Amino acid sequence: MEEAAGWLAALDAGSAAPEAFAQWRAGDPRRAVAFAQVVDALEQVERLRAVHEREPAPPPRVERRLLLRAAALAGGASVAGAFIAVQANARESASTITGERRTIILDDGTRVHLNTATGISWRIDGTSRSVWLDEGEIRLEVKPRPPGSGAGHPLRLIVAGANIRLDAGIFNVRRQPESVGLLVLSGRAALDGRRMVDAGSLAQVIGKSVSVRPAETIAIARAQSWRNGQLVFEGESLDFVVAEFNRYLDHKIVIADPSLSRIRLGGRFTTTDPADLLTALQASFGIRSVRGDTGAITLTTA
Amino acid sequence: MTWLRDVDRWFIDEVLPHRQTFRRQAARLVAPGDAEDLVQEAYARAINASHHRDIDNPRAFVLTIMRNLAFERHRRASVVRFEHLADLDAMDIADSAPDQFAILSGHLELKRLIELMDQLPPQPRAVVKMRRIEGMLPKDIAVRLGLSVSTVEKHLAKGLAILAHAMQEAPVKADGVGISRLWQRHRQRSN
Incomplete structure (x- = not known):
């Protein structure tokens, strides 16, 4: 900009050769842009001529105070029909369909959030409390047992043959075809009565093998977000992002062009509705989404 | 030009x-x-x-x-x-x-333009005013201010560079009268 202004002033004073200027400008379109912007500034100044003689009386100050309306937070997750389970000796069960979330409060006060396509069952009696995760993902907010009712009994969680004991605390558990992931957000868990998992740790159970390591920030953010209907990504491949979205969708998204799978993206989607994602993909990458006869959404370039 | x-x-x-x-x-x-x-x-x-x-x-x-x-x-x-x-x-x-409003709002608000001018260092401001508002030639400005023509040139360049920069960043008010309309109004009055 400084360079362009120098040329303009020199041309204006007649001290620059037009040919030299033309050569400079032709060297880079950005120079032409800067020069045009400087000329524009000059022309706008010229408009002040109209008000130059007498400085305009300051216009009556009618300062409109814009009252920014406090942005109403989109209400929390709409929980479809939380209900109080009645005590019974038989196992009780609850489930969600694809795209649904619900919260169950067990008889001991433990709160269970069910994510999409999830099934649990449980049994609570005077001496023990057990929860089975049959499929999907849950968040368990385990209450301590009230004093005098068999204190010290942890909650027993059974997932795909793994036996997990949960003290009071908050746990995110996800069952996948090949593995089980247990993230301890607070409190403590014991795997098969031996392996301790502390708050902030993630345990992966694959068959008989167990690995415990500190949870990544993104894993914790993801566990905290789904019950608010949010999906969080931090540089994952489009493959992964689409797979996560598909858990919530009846009509799945399909990546038709394998070259797209490598795209990495991040962000927080405020809804499990894929419309935002599809719009963002279109806006940022020019990726088209086509809905087929069956309802499936296909992603293609161009 | x-x-x-x-x-x-x-x-x-x-x-x-x-x-x-x-x-x-x-x-x-x-x-x-x-x-x-x-x-x-x-x-x-x-x-x-x-x-x-x-x-x-x-x-x-x-x-x-x-x-x-x-x-x-x-x-x-x-x-x-x-x-x-x-x-x-x-x-x-x-x-x-x-629409017409959108075009108007692309122009800098008059008040803002005056502010930008006021923020220029004294000599570039004086030179820009004399050259573009009073329409004086660079050599006449040099005589008036007791400067060489090339110094006048430098001040003009400096002032324009600052203004052009600021205009790319200046917020344009969504409401209020755009400068071109004000300008037209003044011109009509003076004609």
Whole structure:
């Protein structure tokens, strides 16, 4: 900009050769842009001529105070029909369909959030409390047992043959075809009565093998977000992002062009509705989404 | 100004008035730190347009360039964050011509322009005023201020560079009277 202004002033004073200027400008379109912007500034100044003689009386100050309306937070997750389970000796069960979330409060006060396509069952009696995760993902907010009712009994969680004991605390558990992931957000868990998992740790159970390591920030953010209907990504491949979205969708998204799978993206989607994602993909990458006869959404370039 | 090509005139008259729209759009397309660069790159493409007089809607033309540049950048980027795309209502590349108000609002508000002038260092301000407002020739300004012509030239360049920079960044008020309308009003009165 400084360079362009120098040329303009020199041309204006007649001290620059037009040919030299033309050569400079032709060297880079950005120079032409800067020069045009400087000329524009000059022309706008010229408009002040109209008000130059007498400085305009300051216009009556009618300062409109814009009252920014406090942005109403989109209400929390709409929980479809939380209900109080009645005590019974038989196992009780609850489930969600694809795209649904619900919260169950067990008889001991433990709160269970069910994510999409999830099934649990449980049994609570005077001496023990057990929860089975049959499929999907849950968040368990385990209450301590009230004093005098068999204190010290942890909650027993059974997932795909793994036996997990949960003290009071908050746990995110996800069952996948090949593995089980247990993230301890607070409190403590014991795997098969031996392996301790502390708050902030993630345990992966694959068959008989167990690995415990500190949870990544993104894993914790993801566990905290789904019950608010949010999906969080931090540089994952489009493959992964689409797979996560598909858990919530009846009509799945399909990546038709394998070259797209490598795209990495991040962000927080405020809804499990894929419309935002599809719009963002279109806006940022020019990726088209086509809905087929069956309802499936296909992603293609161009 | 003989040193302006037709494409420069077109750029100043048809493209620059929409600079606010471009900046807003850029802020939605790329990360905040990259927005200004995206605008400038799109400008550079636009000013190289070979058939600029055939472009029906220069605003939509530049918006489309910006979008395509953003695609290219995103495809090259290692990770693309979507936070800034949450509000995507701006993706209507708006093929319709902007209304008169939108054109007016592309001009700097008069009050803001006076402020910008007042913020210039004293000598560049004096030179800019004498040259462009009072219409004095550089050699006459040099005599009046007791400076050499080349020093006058430097002050003019400095003042214009500062103004041009500030204008790319100056917020344009959504309401209020645009400068061109004020200018027209004054001109009508003085005629």
